Amino acid sequence: MSTPEHSPLGKSTIYADRYDPSLLFPIPRSGKRAEIGVGEPLPFHGVDIWNAYELSWLDPRGKPVVALAEFRVPAQSPNIIESKSFKLYLNGFAQERLAGADALAAILARDLSAAAGAAVGVRLSDASARAHAVTDLEGELLDTQSLDIDDYGPPEAGYLQAGGDIVDEALVSHLLRSNCPVTGQPDWGSVQIRYRGPAIDRAGLLRYLVSFRNHNEFHEQCVERIYVDVMARCAPQRLGVYARYTRRGGLDINPFRASEAPQDVPNPRGARQ
Secondary structure (H helix, E strand, C coil): CCCHHHCCCCCCCCCCCCCCHHHCCEEECHHHHHHCCCCCCCCCEEEEEEEEEEEEEECCCCCEEEEEEEEEEECCCCEEECHHHHHHHHHCCCCCECCCHHHHHHHHHHHHHHHHCCCCEEEEEECCCCCCCECCCCCEECCCCCCCCCCCCCCCHHHCCEEEEEEEEEEEEEEEEEECCCCCCEEEEEEEEEEEEEEECHHHHHHHHHCCCCCECCHHHHHHHHHHHHHHHHCCCEEEEEEEECCECCEEEEEEEECCCCCCCCCCECCCC
């Protein structure tokens, strides 16, 4: 069964070093989306951007090769890929001899697309490349507000409110934290709310984001919940939610959801990543 409790999360694991696509564990998005009232057609566009920092294989002569990898899983895919299974799968290439990066990228795209149920973009880059220069999310920081806060979950959309003049702005917080729904391990992230519409109350928005602190949900699901709640409570004309999570096991997950289809979603590596 493709439910979190049947995944490799929280279980003792043998870290194989040979290629095995069966290690990938897909989890349907539909269940959690139903909880927040999201069905088909989706009310947003988006992508989940994964960065892998621990990818290695052998060249035809047996010398190890390392690379950085970027994976783009479309939000319309029916499944997410559980992160520990993703890590185990990538580690399986460590002792595989491959013709080169292009050959590996083709294998990765094929297997990940099969698991996600939609075409997954794959890009490999040299480990010495500066493609992931540190660039934090753009926007005004919410975290310096002087506030009394005593609500750490479950997420409380009632804090969200907006009104007054129409503004076009981006707001950022580094205080997003949620927990793995299986192991309870914390997931730490930064989040950007970019919107056009009535001005969102900043104190309420920060209280709302902090109320995820003890919430158990995967990264992708948290971002979709934030998007749905802000859209419902604040009624922006245009909305984008982008979370950049810190890595675990050599992987970071960065979900993006927006009311308008973007031409491209940047992949800035935050200072905490």
